[in-house]
Amino acid sequence: MKQTFLDLRNNLIEFLRTFGAFQLFFLRLLRYSPEILTTRLGLVVKQVHNAGAQSLVIIMVCGLFVGAVLALQAYSNMSKFNAEDWTGVAAAFALVKELGPVMTALLFAGRAGTALTSEIGLMKATDQLSAMEMMAVNPVRRVLVPRFLGGVIAMPFLAAIFSAVGLYGAHLIGVEVFQVDVGSFWQQIQLTVEISDVNEGIIKSIVFGVAASLIAVWEGYNTVPTAEGVGHATTRTVVITAITVLVFDFMITAAMI
Amino acid sequence: MSFRLSFAPSTDLADEKLGENSENLIEIRALKYSRGHRAIFDGLNLTIRRGEITALMGPSGTGKTTLLRLITRQLIPEEGVIYVDGVDISTLNQSGLYEMRKRFGMLFQNGALLTDLSVFENVAFPLREHTKLSNRLIRHIVLTKLHAVGLRGAADMLPAQLSGGMARRIALARAMVMDPEILIYDEPFVGLDPISLGVIVRLVRRLNDVLGITSIVVSHDVEEISAVADRSFLLSDGKVAASGSPDELRTANSELVRQFMHGMADGPVAFHYQAPGYEEQLLGRDIE
Numbered sequence A: 001m002k003q004t005f006l007d008l009r010n011n012l013i014e015f016l017r018t019f020g021a022f023q024l025f026f027l028r029l030l031r032y033s034p035e036i037l038t039t040r041l042g043l044v045v046k047q048v049h050n051a052g053a054q055s056l057v058i059i060m061v062c063g064l065f066v067g068a069v070l071a072l073q074a075y076s077n078m079s080k081f082n083a084e085d086w087t088g089v090a091a092a093f094a095l096v097k098e099l100g101p102v103m104t105a106l107l108f109a110g111r112a113g114t115a116l117t118s119e120i121g122l123m124k125a126t127d128q129l130s131a132m133e134m135m136a137v138n139p140v141r142r143v144l145v146p147r148f149l150g151g152v153i154a155m156p157f158l159a160a161i162f163s164a165v166g167l168y169g170a171h172l173i174g175v176e177v178f179q180v181d182v183g184s185f186w187q188q189i190q191l192t193v194e195i196s197d198v199n200e201g202i203i204k205s206i207v208f209g210v211a212a213s214l215i216a217v218w219e220g221y222n223t224v225p226t227a228e229g230v231g232h233a234t235t236r237t238v239v240i241t242a243i244t245v246l247v248f249d250f251m252i253t254a255a256m257i
Numbered sequence B: 001m002s003f004r005l006s007f008a009p010s011t012d013l014a015d016e017k018l019g020e021n022s023e024n025l026i027e028i029r030a031l032k033y034s035r036g037h038r039a040i041f042d043g044l045n046l047t048i049r050r051g052e053i054t055a056l057m058g059p060s061g062t063g064k065t066t067l068l069r070l071i072t073r074q075l076i077p078e079e080g081v082i083y084v085d086g087v088d089i090s091t092l093n094q095s096g097l098y099e100m101r102k103r104f105g106m107l108f109q110n111g112a113l114l115t116d117l118s119v120f121e122n123v124a125f126p127l128r129e130h131t132k133l134s135n136r137l138i139r140h141i142v143l144t145k146l147h148a149v150g151l152r153g154a155a156d157m158l159p160a161q162l163s164g165g166m167a168r169r170i171a172l173a174r175a176m177v178m179d180p181e182i183l184i185y186d187e188p189f190v191g192l193d194p195i196s197l198g199v200i201v202r203l204v205r206r207l208n209d210v211l212g213i214t215s216i217v218v219s220h221d222v223e224e225i226s227a228v229a230d231r232s233f234l235l236s237d238g239k240v241a242a243s244g245s246p247d248e249l250r251t252a253n254s255e256l257v258r259q260f261m262h263g264m265a266d267g268p269v270a271f272h273y274q275a276p277g278y279e280e281q282l283l284g285r286d287i288e
């Protein structure tokens, strides 16, 4: 009993310590960000391209199918009340406010996030980060900050692409398959979805972009520098990002209602 | 301070004021460092003279790489002081530390080339980060350094396409590119064929003599290192077990030194890591 309590206490202390270090790490990244954005923009652009290009195809494919399935569900329910015209609206709300940002963040974690973690982890395991330190180059500034910023910048665009492709998927099912009138399909969306709904999606994707990129570079930087350690770190990136994104999603939604 | 071995270093003058003798570039006193519960260094004293080639030798796992990381403050000792050119490095802040490191060039044990850059860009990396030289000039400098290690033809390759020995030679070119005052080599001779080995040994010697660089070379290769070093330190059990010129070491009458210099399996350093009896274990008796 006493042992359990002690274990619990130690775990809590360990957690708080890690969390504190994590916050300091975040501040360090932020401190170098303006400088890197102004003087080393090329490094950031390269990372936006990396993160974006890696995730683009899966995000488009998944967006298409998520939009399509939303339209299927919406149509089969709405048609019971003769409200087929609202198929597009239901899909649009779900995509823009929830599934666009959330699914994009999860897919990003699985594709670009794991790539970031393993890349940085391997750089650490093969002494590349130490070598930079020895060349008087700060690896946080030179390696981590551009990768972090690349992810932060790519995420909102990826989420927007996800939603846009998703709407097209909904259109295919609603209009092409179930013959909902194309005019009312799009007009209902235009009339009902407010700019504030779009903003909610944008805010979410920015927050998720920061969270997913931060977790990916943190896990890479703190990898136990062995092959096994890199494997563990990439797994943790996916799991921790997924949990964080879903928790934040709930909190942001609750705050904006 | 008592040394278990008869051949104890006498060059380390305990009362001399640290950092004041300008002949000494690096001075280490009473250094203590542990990994987990294992003390890697416990009371290490060591002095590296300006302009010399100093060899660090010792059985695998004695902490030679660790010592290099302590000297360059990639690791922080638990106790003891390290002076580099008269400055106690524990007093340096981040920018002071980086300024100090710009005077070092370090060849890592496994090369540590940046995997996402070509060979050329790897060697150019410190120049691009720290100078505003024109592309033309950078190209000139990088090609000269690549030529010195015999790999000018590999400029466009990626690190993944290099063999281990080639990678280490590129890393050497990168370590020299900023014309450092102090060059640290962690096992530079491993994995080189006899021809490149000869070239690299002579290169180490020449850099030292012509450019007046101070060199620290970690090596197991008693023959090669004896040929080039001015002074050698043999590390064992967290201390300097012996020091002196290669000839002094070769003729030393300490058992440990003899064992190491002549590569004998039996002696004070056990070849085998601590283990249960061989026969017992093979017959499975230790399990019962």
Ligand SMILES: Nc1ncnc2c1ncn2[C@@H]1O[C@H](COP(=O)(O)OP(=O)(O)OP(=O)(O)O)[C@@H](O)[C@H]1O
Pocket: B035, B040, B058, B059, B060, B061, B062, B063, B064, B065, B066, B067, B109
């Ligand atoms: N990251 C680490 N965590 C725990 N122990 C370590 C770590 N790095 C090194 N050690 C231990 O420190 C000791 C010294 O390691 P070091 O790499 O300095 O040895 P070395 O003298 O360079 O050996 P080698 O000649 O094989 O390169 C070893 O016993 C090793 O087990």
Ligand SMILES: [Mg+2]
Pocket: B064, B065, B066, B109, B186
């Ligand atoms: Mg080593």
